[in-house]
Amino acid sequence: MNLKSRIAPTPSGYLHLGNAFNFLLTWWLVRQSKGVLQLRIDDVDAPRIQPEYLNDVFYTLEWLGIDWDEGPFSAEQHRKEFSMQLRLPEYRAHLLYLIEQNVVYACTCSRSDVAKGLSCNCVKKHKTALPQKKFAYKMKTDNAVTSYTDGWSGYQTAILHEVMPNFVVWRNDNLPAYQLFSVIEDNRSGVNAIVRGEDLLHTTAAQLFLADKLGMQSFHQVQFYHHPLLTDSNGSKLSKSAGSLSLKNIRESGQSAQQVLQSFSNWLKLKTPVCQAKELLDISINVVCF
Template sequence: MTVRTRFAPSPTGYLHIGGARTALFSWLHARQNQGAFVLRIEDTDAERSTPEAVQAILDGLSWLGLDWDEGPFFQSQRTERYREVIHQLFEGGQAYHCYCTKEELDTMREEQRAQGKKPMYDGRCRQRTEPREGVSPVVRFKAPERGKTVVEDRIHGTVAFDNRELDDLIIARSDGSPTYNLTVVVDDWDMGITDVIRGDDHLNNTPRQMQILQALGAEPPRYAHVPMILGEDKKRLSKRHGAVSVLQYKEDGFLPEALVNGLARLGWSHGDDEIFARDDLLRLFAVESVGKTASVFNQEKLVWLNGHYIREREPADLVEPFKDQLRKRGGDPEAVTDLIPVIESLQERSKTIAEMADTGLFFFRDFEELDEKAAKKNLKPAVEEPLQAVRDGLAALDAWSGEAVHQVIQDVVDAREMKFGKVAQPIRVAVSGGAVSPPIDVTLQLLGQSTTIERLDRALVYIRERAAQAE
């Protein structure tokens, strides 16, 4: 049997962390078994589904490297097929029209509650043969009334549902449109899905879907219901926890391999290991190893993982995302002929590509003002004379290199019996505008002689003007 998994998002919003993890687990299971990964778009909610959301889902999966083998298939294009199956259930005596009004259903449930019973549909229209004038009926599935429906879940184990607790669910609304529990069953059946991996909020739907499949003479797939994801406060994951669109992480300077690694660790583990490249996941991941309890999304750990993968990447592979981040900040990537040395100087200490761009922006865009806090702390009258000496020494260099730059600064601090950092940090503030940059000799080498001298001159003017104001 060829393993066939699916990812079936609703395009009513962005691809979020929970959906991306489901897609990853389904993709891994298919790839491990040389199977097929099917993409299905559940867009029957016409009012809330948008083309933009569909595209965001496709773009998010592509960025994560979760390539699909078939699809995307759209439920909105399969309406006739759903009607065929509803008709088939009617013909087999396994579906019926229900003419109950909302008011009648509300009254029925209130009476059940008053009697201490579970509120559920009591099947009163099961034997009805005559239509009810003025009422557009829904279609209900005639569920078995005795016995149990047993779900052999690959994560939660055996879960048995008493059929007396499962009422006749609606499979078509009064306007004829099919409901979720019908469409998902037909799609899984038609598409030959063998393994369904989804959130455990769907576990209670599973016995109903199995009953419909069995009524159609179809073999239910194997199910694995993954636990929900919580924020660090142990509450359901939301935007305040960082649960934004997958593509927002791309915008914020994360690498796809970091997010894939982070997603895989949400509910799954392999010993105490934290770092899992894609090949590791394909070798080690097992659906049965996913935990039963909710997992906690840790934004700090994701940032740490991203820093690891930035350091692991070849600098050439970071050029394009680095350029994108520079442009967002008004930087000109063409201002530096060779970006590789700049990236090499930044990637060791950066946790995101956005941080790299923030730290290195001064290479690509001149700054109008110095960072006020850094300037007040470092550009004081006491450093004017050594800073001037460094400026003059650098201006006199015939060959501009990191070694030559370092030697000029070293000579100045040695002659004055100063610590290297006492001069290097004011230089850093002068040329970068702030308190953070790569090592100072690397910074000046990459910045170039003329730009370095120009910015040192501006810093010296700043020191003198500040001293004059203080008099």
């Protein structure tokens, strides 16, 4: 099958090694299937997006030797044609649909309520929900079992209400939450394969549930591939806050893309280590997650 997938960086910081490994795996999977790769830049959170982070996405992908077929090919084109800021009315229309279907509720908890650790009882307080700017909206999850077969890790099952109860679909700063805009974008693009870290297993369950409520049945045709996370020497997950592992810092310390590809090879225990992305096209990769 020809896969269609996407790499979806958030330009709220410099890309790090974990991003690079996810992008390389996605690129390899799509190119092996002679499929289509989309670049999707998740810039909903405008105040946190900086021009240098956006430029870093394009620079880093080229540096790694990753090419793509759809989406923006420059920061300027992204801002003019692809920015999620241009699609906020569409995301809001989907929120209104969820409100109409009575599958979400307004959460009026304040920041200080959350900071104090007060538990949210809004699902009991707000039987109906009118859209107002200051409210977050949360899904009403239930005890239904969500299941799917992961392309690398096999059968997965979760009771969503236990792993991500009443997850947020609209933030109280009047922006769509990741779960909502990501499902809408993947559905619009006709993506049929999603490659993500194993830390997002619950997210996948939540998105399958949400897609049902949005009436996007074809989302169930998406093949998910979860991969292990890159960890530091203490076994902790790498994040953007681990600034020393940003690819920008790696470049500035004199390391080459070739060295990143070698680390990638070690991470996946490749029998034939590679020095360039294009060498991945000649090998098979056995991704073992759990």
